[in-house]
Amino acid sequence: MEPFHLNRRFLLLAGVALALPVPAFAADRPSPEVVVLQWYRLILELIRHTATYSPPVASRAFAYLGVALWEAVAQSRGLTSLAGQANGLAPLPQLPGAVDEAVLVHATLSAATATLFANTGPTGQRAMTAMTEKLGAKVTEGLDAVLTADSSAQGAAIATHILAWAESDGGAKVENLGFPMDWTLGGKPSSWVPTNTADLQQAPLLPGWGDVRPFALTGELPCGLDPHPDYSEDPASAFYAEAVEVYETTKTLTDGQKLIARFWSDDPMLSPTPPGHWISILSEIAARDALPLDRLADALARLGMAVADAFIVCWRVKFEYDLLRPITYIRRLIDPKWEPLLNTPPFPEYPSGHSTQSGAAYAVLEAIFGSDFAFNDATHEADGLPVRSFPSFKAAAEEAAISRLYGGIHFRAAIDNGIAQGECVADFINRMKTL
């Protein structure tokens, strides 16, 4: 698709359903774009504060939320549906008549969020209720009752359709926070073994995630990747050399490298996770540039599907290779007391999940916004990490990928090949028709 360049025309159109214009309303009613960004702000918090939302699970939620939003906007504006393009998505119920887009997207996201985050705790439930009620009151203020009801009903119907579709993808049910109750380790010298003493994490996270139905990938799961260097304990081997690279790099980290490692650490329960980090970037851009609703919904849907499919193929490959982490290898063969900067995630090493999904994210965003699109990233500002500036999405993705080496949790091959795997995923997303 052609990169999108913002202009004033889109700002003027925001909030108005093109096919079926609706009356003017109270001036302080939130625009549909504001409604979307408010919901996504809450969703990023819910991702962080819902215990099952590890990165793969989070990516799935972003995909379904984005598709639901897109379908609402597409129907309102007569744009191309993803039905028939996204795997298994059947045509959606059609609009009954005029809708108000702010109410429509509010109802869609409210209903979808409530279901996707049904397992969040009492604070998240309270927040969702408050958002539904308070934002709902604002968007319906002064609005015709029939229009409000129709718009709400249509939003709910779209969400229901999308959620029913989601139920059949194999990723809807996550038990024990994603850790199997029983697990047999590979048993080879190269096999993954637990890397911490959390009892829950003596089995790897979500070993079956590679079987979840993808959104855009078709056929026998594509986007495989080149193998990592053959496992070897020979100091002259390429594998050993990769371990030495991790070891030596982490021993001489600069403050800047430490900051990069922490900036992209994106730990579950302590951040919006890696896919949420990219959603956060997009949200910031949308707010900064007043991205109009159709473009916003399109970007959120594409980015959500991209990171979701990236995690699916990445996880498939992770459990095929079942490779041990640097902490295991380095402590076994190089330095038994070595401590990486970051906590090692509890699943096999190859490839790097953050690299794969960042590769997919950058390539999708680049297709939408262009290859030299500069932006600031304040995702972790509230956590005390500074805003970082990037000249392009690719630059951010490359930094995210190399951060895993600085953090001491991935070898080089997992990073480089992970990015390539993500780019492959993005090709599928970029072929989908929307605007």
Next chain:
Amino acid sequence: MKRLALLFLAGPALADGPAVPQFVEETEAAGFAHSFTGDWEFVVGGGAAVFDCSGDGLPEVFMAGGTSSSALFLNESSETLAFRKAGSSGLEMDMVSGAYPVDIDADGVTDLAVLRVGEARLMRGLGDCKFSDASADWGFDAHDLWHTAFAATWEKGADWPTLAFGSYIDRAQEEFPWGNCTENLLYRGAARKFAPPLSLNPSFCTLSLLFTDWNRSGTPALRVSNDREYYKGGQEQLWHIDPEAEPRLYTETEGWKRLRIWGMGIASRDLNDDGYPEYFLTSMADNKLQFLATPGPDAKPQYGDEAFKRGVTAHRPYTGDDLRPSTAWHTQFEDVNNDGFADLFIVKGNVWAMPDFAGADPNNLLLGQEDGTFVEAGDKAGVASMLQGRGGALADLNGDGRIDMLVANRNGPAQVWRNAGPVGNWVAIKPLMENANRDAVNAWVEVRTGDRVQQQEVLVGGGHAGGMLLPLHFGLGPAEAAEARVIWPDGEASDWVKLILGQINMVER
């Protein structure tokens, strides 16, 4: 004592493990009728304060009530447990989340720091289990906060305590409460008045505070356990609280290592007799048992987690059909079978309809063993309650030398269990000082049996929203002789004194 020792040896045991004392629930028969109630603002809290306000040697129990009234239960136990709810003790109030006993004015009558969702209160003990609000008299500038934690110490040379109050979330924030932790406050004072509090900034939604002499420097630091569910940029904390100096955080440069958990409660005990306390931190799923990496006078505050190695991760229910991860709250070390090895009590309960975590989540009673590991015995001991636990206490409620148990449950009845043994020999020690800090808070009590010396620090704080001010209990196993000494808060050591076993021994300064 011989009889007890024989019983101990003959008692039921886990396979090749410690003797399992049998706990008999006597909630109803004991007249212990109470509930901690509430919705969102009382998802945490529910603390119990255990102390003797009648002077008969049996501890009374103050229970937080949440949206219900708090209550003081007068202890009328004999062989079995018996309580009578006080009608007008002065402690009956609303919005109480927890409480800690502490003799603030050193008059020999225990006072109570009461945590509330709203203004905290300092309740002066008047004797005979009557209390009055002394907050204004003592210059206590109470803030309107969601109070969740408390700890007290006496800084070097101080005639008035230093109090730390922990708080949780800005409850006005509905859609975005995350990242809106409210401040923890440090109250210092002199001449029977508290000065305006210092803010312990940054504060990270604290659920437990503990002044503890972690490195045996003689100057307790303030350990803070924080709930990562709500903070941003937060972590567990350790504050330098040096006399006449501003509080300051231990830094990574000093060796402090970042740890981010759903911090709910702190228990402390020297488990390996090296003179340095270990800390058990409750959380969701896996819990932490921290051992100092390099104990010694120059120790850095670096801790390794040995929960997995020692069998106390307590990360999921050990009995019942619900295998989802656990949620842990109050915690405490005590020797419930008096075998000389501290046991670990953890109160469990779902936060509030959180489907990712166990709904039927039994409390843990992990029995300590000679090799330093623990073995679960909650079900065999009869205390595997599946109610929505929060606060609790292990204390000898009927003065028979066997540690009993009480648990506060959210939106459910509190429970008490009598420990029917078998147990080994025991001794209790109450250090007493004159003038300020009468209960010798942050003193260390050492009990010697043969070549072994058990050590406990006198603490006011920790747990989850509640604590005790009682003689320190030591299990002695089959030992029939013991002696003790006290390392007073200023570092001076008392002489070793012979103890009378099976009794509370006073050690006065």
